[in-house]
Structures are given as structure tokens and as C-alpha cells.
Amino acid sequence: MKHPIRFLRSLAVATALACTGTSLMAPPQAVAAEETPVHGGTLTAIIQPEPPMLILGLNQQAPTQTVAGKIYESLLTYNFDLSPRPSLAKSWEVSDDGLTYTFHLQEGVTWHDGEPFTSKDVLFSFTKFLPDTHPRARALMSRAESITAPDDRTVVITLKEPFPAFLQGFEMSTTPIMPAHIYEGTDYQNNPNNNTPIGTGPFMFDEWVKGSYIHLVKNPNYWQEGKPYLDDIYFKVIPDAASRALALENGEVMQSQYNDIEPFDVQRLAALPHLQVIRKGYEFVAPLMWLEINHRVEPLGDKRFRQAILYALDREFIRDRIWFGLGRVATGPINSVTKYYDPNVPRYDYDPDKAIALLDEMGLEPDGDGVRATVKFLPLAYGETWQRLAEYVKQALGKVGVKVVLESTDAAGWGKRVANWDYEITTDFLYQYADPSIGVSRTYLSSNIRQGVLFTNTMGYKNPEVDRLFEEAAKEVDPEKRQDDYSQLQRLIVEDVPVAWLLEMEFPNILNTRVHDAITTAIGVNETYADTWISPE
Incomplete structure (x- = not known):
């Protein structure tokens, strides 16, 4: 770990606060400010990792959405x-x-x-x-x-x-x-214009100093009269987790979102008087985290091996000790806070003995070093906590005889490799987008196996009955029949374990108390920020 002393200190603080009954996600601080928005001012926000590009039609990774959501709009x-x-x-x-x-x-x-x-x-x-x-x-x-x-x-x-x-x-x-x-x-x-995005949004692209910042400026001809209120926005690239937390502390930046702040630092920052934590703004995406598994690589193509992976992982430990309570243990492909979730699916509670039994059933006997199989693991390059997750997975699978070899890359390299199926196991989280037929089916439909395109069925999962039920559910207008289709789907998919679901993620938005109306819709920090304003110091 890059900052073991800082981690231990933060863990001690979090544990002490938990013992006194303090909520990990404190409510937003009360903000005494003008009721009328004020024109002017510069918003500084963290962007981590640096987006690979800003053309939203070509790339939908989370950092791209946050920046480009100010440039582009939809209907x-x-x-x-x-x-x-x-x-x-x-x-x-x-x-x-x-x-x-x-x-x-x-x-x-x-x-x-x-x-x-x-x-x-x-x-x-x-x-x-x-x-x-x-x-x-x-x-x-x-x-x-x-x-x-x-x-x-x-x-x-x-x-x-x-x-x-x-x-x-x-x-x-x-x-x-x-x-x-x-x-x-x-x-x-x-297209040569891919370096200079042109949208209709309230902010226009001005400059991108790679490795440092992205600068957006006010669109003086924006179609909403009198908006935006801000003069400009700087998205600052701060790769180091400790430096991101410090930037919020000292006022260098005014906003963080998603995984910008490592979970072990959230509670400490939430207690500072000039910062507020807002939990809204992720309703539309309802993120779900998993281990993505390439079925083209043996023994990963055998569902018993994938089931063994789930049994070998203590997902409550992942939630409590790695994500510091920011999430819920996932049970399957649909987030429990969204429509059509069904809890009545096969369960994979932490049970290393069941994992070993499945590996035995497959004939994967341990060698002289106790190794039954070796897999390569490419962690998501989104910060320190993801690396800690990878280290835990390596340790947990090692206990049942699966040797994990960790690989490394940057965010752009990760996207390219996963899109082109050049991985064995990786970490990922995808958004639900308000309905399973939009945000869930794309991961599991065999018709969406598209090499070179990220956030498709990159695992290579195929189940004709799953395909049929997704198609039926998508067009079913009767809510009860639609629920029945999705319930059947969840049971089938959870039995197959095409990916190893870990957590239903909860993200904190940490903002300076001078920032107002940043989180105004279910789109959250990916909104246009046409309504966002900053009160004078």
C-alpha cells in the first residue's frame, strides 16, 4: 500500500466513530447562503482517473461522463x-x-x-x-x-x-x-475534431493539459437564458489518493465524486465544517460492482469454477473492511434499489469448503505447492481501494488453491484490453440506467458480444433462455408478467455466475459548502451544471 500509516490512522478513526454510533455517511452540513443564485466564480473538481477522451458518443467511461456531461446534452x-x-x-x-x-x-x-x-x-x-x-x-x-x-x-x-x-x-x-x-x-x-469536443451544453471545451487539468468555460450563447451561473470549471487530475483528500481539505478543489476519495477517508472529511457529503445523484445509474470473468479462458469457462470464486470471497469483508461500509452485498445482476429486483435467487455465502468441493469436482487437484489453477487478474485502474480489492481477491482465492497473478495498466489501457477480450479476470462496475432492459441486458445478451466495444458482453456469456427472457421482458407491458420474466432471468443468471457480483455500490459526493445546486437530478455529477453556483467567500 502506498500510505500504510495514513490507512491505519484512518481505520482507527473509522472504527472509533463506528463504536460511538456515528454514521459513516453523515448528512450534509447545513449551509447558510443566499437563496438567489449568484453569477460568476470558478468550480474546481477532481477528475480521477483522467478520462481517455471527451467525445461522449465514443466513450462512456465514468470520468468521461462527468466532464463531457457539461459539454453534451440529450433530449x-x-x-x-x-x-x-x-x-x-x-x-x-x-x-x-x-x-x-x-x-x-x-x-x-x-x-x-x-x-x-x-x-x-x-x-x-x-x-x-x-x-x-x-x-x-x-x-x-x-x-x-x-x-x-x-x-x-x-x-x-x-x-x-x-x-x-x-x-x-x-x-x-x-x-x-x-x-x-x-x-x-x-x-x-x-475524426480530427475528437480533440476539441463541440456540444450544446452550458460549458465549452477550452484546454486540456494532460496529466494536470481540463478547463471548461461558460457558453455565452447557452439556450437556457441567464445560465450557466459559473464562469468556468477546472477538472483537476490528481492521481494520488492522499493528495485528493488533502486538496479537499485545504480548498484546492471544491468537489469529489464516485471513487475520488478512498472510502477510509470519507468519514474524516465529512466531519470538516467547510465540506458536505451529498448521497443523492446516483439513482439513475445504481452501480453494481463485480469480478468480470473471461469465459473463453479455461477453467473460467466452467460455471463450477466461477461459483467457486464466489464461495471463496467474503463479500461482507469486502464491504466493511475495503469499502468501509459504502455499499450492500450484491445478490445478482439487478441492484436491489431498482425495479424488478428479486431476492429469491441462489446464494453464495462465504464458504471456502464449498469452493474447494467444486474445484475437486472439476478434477483440479492441487500440485506440490497447493495450486489447482492459475489465473491472471487485471484490476480496474481507478485508485488505491481497487488495488486493495485485487490483493484481497488474490489472498482469498489462494486459500482454495487458485493462484492469482496481478497485472497492471492505466485506465485507457484497461478499457482497451477488456474491450478486446485481452484479460482473464478483471474488476468492473456497470450502471443499471433505470431499467434492466437498458442497463442490465447489455452485459448478458449473447447478441451483444462485440469485440472492441467496452461495456458489452465482454465475458462471452451465452444462454439462449436468458436471451429469450430478456427479449420477452423488454416488450412486456404487463408489470406483473414483466416481473416474472425478470425473476426467472435472475435465477438463471445467478446459477450460471457469468460474473462474480460483489457490491451494490454507494458513492459519496463531497462538496465545499459554498457549492450549491450541483446535485439536482438523478444524473448527479454527470449533469450539465447549468444550475450550479458558488456563494461568495
Whole structure:
């Protein structure tokens, strides 16, 4: 570990506070500030790791979403209860038969280079760009019979069959609207404009000093009058975990999110008078963490080996000692806080003896060193806690005779290797996106095995009955029948263990008390920040 003394001190503080009954996630500090937003000011925020790029249509990794969510927009955003609200679409209608969706676009919207935003951009994004580059958007738009633009301010999407979750698919990371005048007729992945993103959002790209910061500036022609309030935003790249915590402490930065702050430091920072912890803003994504397992590599292709991995891991230890209580032990592919979760699935409680029995059943006898099998483990390159998780997995699997060889890479390298199936076991967390047919099915459908595309079925998992049930559930309009389909799905998938589910993650947003209205929707820190403002010192 890079900072063992700091870790032990933080662990002692966390333990002491736990013994006195202090909540790990303290409520936000009371903020005495003006009721009326103030124009001006610079927001400084951590971004960790540094995003591989800022073109949201080409990359949907978490750091890209947080920065590019200020640059790009989609048709809708979502309240904390996941109900839709306007963004680039000011209003919409759904036909009585649930097949036709008509979106009416905002007026007076321009791209950052001054070109007008019209329905042509939406049509291009939904029919050409995103189906080629974005697996989640591809799956969503494949359900359309037709996508038309009767005029510059109207988009009409007619589905092949009912799809109850369709209206949940229009936030900025699922269907970012891309500029047709820049990308149409080009090689999207190698377009020279990929270094200078052009969106419709309240902030424009100004500068990226690799390894140091990304600077966004106010869009003076933003379509929401009087917004944004901020002059600019600096996303500071701070690779070291201790330095990120110190930057919040001393006011160098005003915001952290996701895994920016190592779990063992959260409670200490939450107690500081100039900082507040906000737990809202992750309702739409409902993140789920797992060990991803490449089924193409033996013995990982045998479900008994994958089941043995789950039995060998003490996931309560992972939650309590590595993530310091920030999460819930996962039971399967659907997060318990989202729709259609079913707890009645096979359980894999910590039981190393059952793991050993399964390995024996497979004929994996220990050699003279007690090793039954050797696997390579590529940890997610998102900070110190992920490395600690990898070290624990190595230790736990070693106890049942599975030797783990740890590999290393950076965030960009991790994404490239996993997308191209160049791994054996890795850590990952994916978002649920409000409905299983959008955020869950993409991981397990055999039709979504796409080499070179991240966050697809990169494991190579295939189960025809799972495919069938996902398709049936997606179009089922009866809520009870839909629940039944998803319940069957969860039982089948949990039996197969295509991935080893670890935690339903809970992320803290830590903000300076001078920062207001940063977390205003279920999209959280990935929102546009058009409403965010900073009170004077």
C-alpha cells in the first residue's frame, strides 16, 4: 500500500466513530447562503482517473461522463424518482399504443461553434453515429421501426413493438446528441475534431493539459437564458489518493465524486465544517460492482469454477473492511434499489469448503505447492481501494488453491484490453440506467458480444433462455408478467455466475459548502451544471 500509516490512522478513526454510533455517511452540513443564485466564480473538481477522451458518443467511461456531461446534452434528463424532465426536448408525447414517441425540440439552440442545432442532429445521432459507436444506444435504437424528422424542431420515433423502458433512454450518456455537421460522412473514431469536443451544453471545451487539468468555460450563447451561473470549471487530475483528500481539505478543489476519495477517508472529511457529503445523484445509474470473468479462458469457462470464486470471497469483508461500509452485498445482476429486483435467487455465502468441493469436482487437484489453477487478474485502474480489492481477491482465492497473478495498466489501457477480450479476470462496475432492459441486458445478451466495444458482453456469456427472457421482458407491458420474466432471468443468471457480483455500490459526493445546486437530478455529477453556483467567500 502506498500510505500504510495514513490507512491505519484512518481505520482507527473509522472504527472509533463506528463504536460511538456515528454514521459513516453523515448528512450534509447545513449551509447558510443566499437563496438567489449568484453569477460568476470558478468550480474546481477532481477528475480521477483522467478520462481517455471527451467525445461522449465514443466513450462512456465514468470520468468521461462527468466532464463531457457539461459539454453534451440529450433530449431528456431525470428527476430523483426517475421521471423524465425536459432537456433538448422541451416536450414529448407517447401514442396510446405505446409505439410512437414525438419529441418537440427546444428553440434557439446552437452548437458551440455557432451552427444551429436541429432535428437533423438528432436523426444523425440516433440512426448513424450512436448505432455504430455506442452499444447501449444501439440496443435502444434497434427497437425503432422508423426515426423521422418532419421539421427542424420535431423528431418522431416509431417502435417495432412496445418497449416500456424506452423513455428512460434519453439521458446524456445513453443518447448524447452529436453534431451532424462535424461527423457526418467521416471516420467517427479518427475524426480530427475528437480533440476539441463541440456540444450544446452550458460549458465549452477550452484546454486540456494532460496529466494536470481540463478547463471548461461558460457558453455565452447557452439556450437556457441567464445560465450557466459559473464562469468556468477546472477538472483537476490528481492521481494520488492522499493528495485528493488533502486538496479537499485545504480548498484546492471544491468537489469529489464516485471513487475520488478512498472510502477510509470519507468519514474524516465529512466531519470538516467547510465540506458536505451529498448521497443523492446516483439513482439513475445504481452501480453494481463485480469480478468480470473471461469465459473463453479455461477453467473460467466452467460455471463450477466461477461459483467457486464466489464461495471463496467474503463479500461482507469486502464491504466493511475495503469499502468501509459504502455499499450492500450484491445478490445478482439487478441492484436491489431498482425495479424488478428479486431476492429469491441462489446464494453464495462465504464458504471456502464449498469452493474447494467444486474445484475437486472439476478434477483440479492441487500440485506440490497447493495450486489447482492459475489465473491472471487485471484490476480496474481507478485508485488505491481497487488495488486493495485485487490483493484481497488474490489472498482469498489462494486459500482454495487458485493462484492469482496481478497485472497492471492505466485506465485507457484497461478499457482497451477488456474491450478486446485481452484479460482473464478483471474488476468492473456497470450502471443499471433505470431499467434492466437498458442497463442490465447489455452485459448478458449473447447478441451483444462485440469485440472492441467496452461495456458489452465482454465475458462471452451465452444462454439462449436468458436471451429469450430478456427479449420477452423488454416488450412486456404487463408489470406483473414483466416481473416474472425478470425473476426467472435472475435465477438463471445467478446459477450460471457469468460474473462474480460483489457490491451494490454507494458513492459519496463531497462538496465545499459554498457549492450549491450541483446535485439536482438523478444524473448527479454527470449533469450539465447549468444550475450550479458558488456563494461568495
